[in-house]
Amino acid sequence: MTELLSNYLVGRWQAGTGAGTALFDPVLGTELVRVDATGLDLSAGFDFAREQGGTALRALTYRERAALLGAALKVLQANRDAYYEIATANSGTVKNDSAVDIDGGLFTLGTYARMGDALGERRFMLDGDMARLGKDPLFQSQHVLTSTRGVALFINAFNFPAWGLWEKAAPALLSGVPVIIKPATATAWLTQRMVRDVVDAGIFPPGALSVVCGSSAGLMDQLQPFDVVSFTGSAETAAVIRSHPAVVQRSVRVNIEADSLNSALLLPGEAAGSPAFELLVKEVAREMTVKSGQKCTAIRRVFVPEALYASVAEALSARLAKTTVGNPRNDTVRMGALVSRSQLAAVRDGLAHLTAQAEILHDGSRHALVDADAALACCVGPTLLGTRDASGSDGADRIHDTEVFGPVATLLPYRDIAHALALVRRGQGSLVTSLYGSDAAALASAALELADSHGRVHVISPDVGALQTGHGNVMPQSLHGGPGRAGGGEELGGLRALNFYHRRSAVQASTDVLAHLRTPSAA
Template identity: 70%
Template sequence: MTMTALLPNFVCGRWQSGTGAGTALLDPVLGTELVRVDATGLDLRSAFAFARRAGSAALQALTYAERAALLARVGQVLQTHRDAYDAIATANSGTVQSDSAVDIDGALFTLGQYARWGTALGSARALRDGEAVKLGKEPLFQSQHLQVPRPGLALFINAFNFPAWGLWEKAAPALLSGLAVVVKPATATAWLTQRMVQDVVDAGILPAGALSIVCGSSNGLLDALAPFDVLSFTGSADTAAVIRSHPSLARHAVRANIEADSLNSALLLPDATPGTPAFDLLVREVVREMTVKSGQKCTAIRRILVPAKVYGAAAEAIGAKLAKVSTGNPRNAGVRMGALVSRAQFEAVQQGLAQLAHATEVLHDGRTQALVDADPAVAACHQPVLLGARDADMAQAVHDVEVFGPVATLLPYRDLPHALALAQRGQGSLVASLYGDDAAALGSAALALAASHGRVHVVTPEVAQAHTGHGNVMPQSLHGGPGRAGGGAELGGLRALDFYHQRAAVQASPQVLAALGL
C-alpha cells in the first residue's frame, strides 16, 4: 500500500515533518485518502520562542504602512495560486465552486482591506487612543493613552469550515499589528491552510518567524504560550471551556478570543406577509444560508421566526425552494450543494437531528431525494432538512442544540416582543437578521437584539440587491458575539487591531508627549 504525502509543518523558520505516521485527510465525497498531517515531536516551545524573538521583533521594527505593504504582497501571491486552492477545496472540503469562493475569495478580500487600511496608518509605530488630557488645573502635566503592539505572538486554533478565510481574517490584523502568527488549522481540512502558508513562505515575503503552521494534533500548543501572547480559537463551546481553563491562560493572563456555538435567527416582522418583498427576501436568505457550504457556517440561520399566521405559508415557500437544491459530488456541474467535511460531521448532523426530533416536525426532508454522482454509503453528503416547532416556547432543544449542517427550524411567534424573546433564547449569538418594511419597527427590534448579538443584519426591499447577506462576515463589521457565541470580537475594521495591542497611558509634559510621534 502506497502512503500518501505527509504535509510538513513550518516552525523555527524551516519545514519540519512530524515523527508519527500522521492523520489522513480524506475526500468527503469519494472517501479516498488525499494527504496526511502530523505534528509529533515538534519542539513547540522553541518554535514559539523563535516566532517572538525573530518574527514579532522584525515586524515591529516596521511601520504600519510597511506591514500593510507586506499584506498586499501576500494577497498578490495567493491570487496567483487561486486555481490550486479551488482544487484543494473541492477535494478536501467537498465544496462546490461557489462555496469554495466564499472561503478563498473572502480571505483575499479581507487581506486587501487590511492592506489598504494599514497604508492609511502611515509611518507610525503606535496608535493614538484619544486626545491628551490635563491632570491638573494647568496643562503642564497630561495623560495620553496609546496602543502599542504586544511583544508576544498570535496563536490561532481554527475550525474546519473555513481553512482559507479562517486563517487570513485573523492573520491580516495580527500581522498588521506586528505580531508573528502561529496557525493550527483543524485537521480535517488542513491542506488548504498549509498550502497557502507554503506559497507565502516560498515567496519570501514575510520576515523569518512571522508565519508558522502546525498541522495535526494540538497537544502542547497551549503549554507553549507565554505572557503577552494572544490566542484566538474558533470551534465548539466544549473545547472553548477546556481552553479557558488551561493553566497557561490563567498563569500568564494570555489574552483569548473565543468564537463558539451560535443559534442564529432570522426574524420576519409582522408586516411582512406572504406576497410582500420582505417575505420573499426571508425565504431566499433562509435557503441560501441552509445550503451555502452545506450549512457549515457559524453564522448560518438555525432558527426562523415568523408570525404564527404565516407559519404554513413560510414552510411551503422555503420547502419549495429547498426541493430544487441538488446535493452530491461537487465535480458534477448539476450539483448545487456539496458535502459535509467528513463522515464524522455527517454523523454529528444525524445525532443533532435525533436530538431535535422530539421537539419538532419535519417540514421538508431533502433526504428523500437521491444524491447526484455520490455513493450515500461513502459520501458525507447530507440533503437539507427544514424542521418546525408549532410551540416555540416549549421546544427547548431548538434553542439549545446547534446542528452544524443544512438544517434549520421554523418557529411561529405571537407578536414582536415574543419574537424578540425567542431570538434571545439563543443565549448570545453571532448574528440575527430582520426582514420587513417598517423602518421604525426594524430600528426598535435591532436595538433590542444588539445586546445579545454581535451583528444585526436588517433587510428591507430597498436593499434587496445591496445587502451583503445574513451569514457573510465582512471585514468592515464586527464578527463575534456574547454569551454562548463565545464573547469574542474579530474584524470590525481597525477595531481588530485592539486585540493585538496593549493600551497604556503615558503621563508627561506636552513636550514629551509630542515626542511620542503619534
C-alpha cells in the first residue's frame, strides 16, 4: 500500500485512522500517496493553534516574524528539486508550469519577509493620523490595527498547492496569526511536503503552522468569533461557507476567491500584425496553455474589433497548433495534463456546453499526445472557440456565464469601445482583465471604466511588452481578488493583505496617551 501522508495538528504529526483517499499521477495513472484526516481531534487542534501558536506569534515583533518567514524560505529553497518532482507526478505539469506555482510561492514568501522587516520592532500598526474629537485638541482619536486573537483556516484549491499555501500563510504569519491549511485533496502532497519541511526545521512556534489533509468535514465547525477563513474554489462551495453558522452567527471573517470569466480586450485602432495585436495573441495563447489552463486568472474570453476577428482567429490557431501536449517528463512537451480524471470529464462537459453556442476555431482533440496514452492520461489539447454573436442575441449567453477550467478560450467580436466594455462586464465581476493597445489615453480610459468590476486591470502596450509580468501572474505587490462572481475577496496587494488578519479599533484618549502609541518604541 502507498504511503499515508500525516497531518500536523496539536503540535505533532498524526496519521488519519481511515484507509485514505488515493492521489494519482494524471499522466501515468499510478497511485502516488494517500491522504486521510479521519479521527483527528479538530477541536484540540484549533484550540492549540489559538492558545499556543497565536500567543507565541503575537509576542514577536513584525521584524521577528519576518525573520521566521525568511528562515522558512531558505528551507524551502533547499528542497526545491523535491517539490518539482512532486508537481510533475501529482499535478502533471511541465517544469515551467511547476515554476509558476513553486517559485511563485517562494517569491511571495520572500516578498513578505522583506515587507515585514521594514515594519520594524512593532506589534501593531497605526491606521491614519490622529483626529480631533472636539475644539480642544487635547482629546483625540487614533485608529490602530492589532492582530486578531484567532486562527486562520485556509481551504485551498487544487491548481496551486505551493503558491496557494504561501500567498495566504505569509501575510497571516507576519500578522501574528496561526494558520491551519486544508489543501485540496487531489494535489495535497506538495502542500503537505512543504509544511513538513518547514515544521521539521523547527522555525515557527508550535501551533503556528498546521496542515490537515483529506476531508474538510468539521473544520468550519471549529471556527470561533475571532477566527478568519479564506477559501479558493467554486462558487457553490463558497456559498456553503458563507451560509455556515460560524459566519452567519459567530461573525467569522471570510475571504472568498471563486471562479472568474477573465477577459482580454484588444482596443480599436489596431491593425492585424501590429505590436499590440501580436502581444494579445501571444498572451492569450500563453494563458490558455500554462498549467493546462487550470488557473483562476486564465483568459476565458477574448474581445477584438469585428474587422480583426478572422485575423486573430488565424493567428491564435497557428500559435496553439505548435503546442506539444503529453507527458511532462518529455522535454519536447510544452503542456502537461489536467490534474485528474474528474477534471478531464469536467472540461469535456464544459466544452460540449459551450459548443452548443460557439464554433471550434482550433480543435484541441487533434493534438497527438507525446509519450502518453490517450486512454489513460488526463490530457487535452488547447481549444479555441468563437462566435460572431458576442452579445448573445442568438443564444450565445453561455460564453459569458460558464467557465471551463482548462485550456479553453472563446473569441468574440465587438462593434465599438462601448460595446466592448459592456461585453467585458457580462462576466459579472472578474479577477483580472487585460487591455492591449498603443494609445495611452484610450488604455487609461478603458482601465478606469473596467476597474470597478475587476480586482486587477493589466494594461499591455508595446512599450512594456517585454517588461509586463503577465495577465495571469499574481504578483504579491498587487491586489488579488475580484468583485461579483469572482467572490468579492481581496488578497495580497502588498501590506494590504495584513488587514484581513488585524482588527481595527479607535483609541480615544489624550494626546499624551496617543503620543505613546505613535512612538517607535510602543509595544
